[in-house]
Amino acid sequence: MVSTIVDMQNVNFHYGHRQALENVNFQINEGEFIGLVGPNGGGKTTLIKLLLGLEKPSSGEISLFGVPIQKYKQKNNIGYVSQKANSFNRGFPATVTEVVAMGLTAKLGYFKRLSKQHRLKIEQAIEHVGMSEYRNENIGNLSGGQQQRIFIARALVGEPKLLILDEPTVGVDAENVEKFFDLLHELNEEKITLLLVTHDIGTMTHHASQVVCLNKTLHFHGNPSSFKSLSKEQLSDFYGHPLNLVTHQH
Secondary structure, eight states, X not given: OOOEEEEEEEEEEEEXXXXXXXXXXXXXXXXXEEEEEOOTTSSHHHHHHHHTXXXXXXXXXXXXXXXXXXXXXXXXXXXXXXXXXXXXXXXXXXXXXXXXXXXXXXXXXXXXXXXXXXXXXXXXXXXXXXXXXXXXXXXXXXXXXXXXXXXXXXXXXXXXSEEEXXXXXXTOOHHHHHHHHHHHHHHHHTTOEEEEEOXXXXXXXXXXXXXXXXXSEEEEEEOHHHHHTSOHHXXXXXXXXXXXXXXXXX
């Protein structure tokens, strides 16, 4: 039986007098690969903050793994990979192994020593993303695509059941974007549920199992084929402005 990992019911959120989310009903089921698209300012980042517990809804209910979010304590079940360009200092003096070890902080706290078992988990996470040969390399010396693999390893070391990725391919070249998505598919096949935020509709409809379009309200939630069959006028209405789609060749 497929279980529901995320359940949002009639969720509203306000920044002061501005409403960012309006009556959002949204579910993520175990094993799905959700692509979340929508315009800038449409509420995608707000939705992620709500799921991570960084914000509380103005009204409505959110459940994680069947538990009301305010009572949910197993935060390590959710991994998060943010936009590299906005969240990482390339001059940060840390090796790949040290960066991945940071993913255990939620479980261990900041001052506990790593056990032999923890170090094994770190090695396995690095190997999982195909970066074992770089384990002692300074993170700032890696390419954008390589760094994103390490950030995924940092999230994976906590053994999450849901992995949230916010525009993870910003600044990554086209060849490495394809390799990056190959890795995501491997993780999804291993039963890790994925929620990926992107502006690239063409790439997302090629890779995701479900597409969600959010612009304050939830305009669409369905399979990629149904999303691609929407007219240009419908998409422009969802986004609130004329939309030109770029076709990707794979």
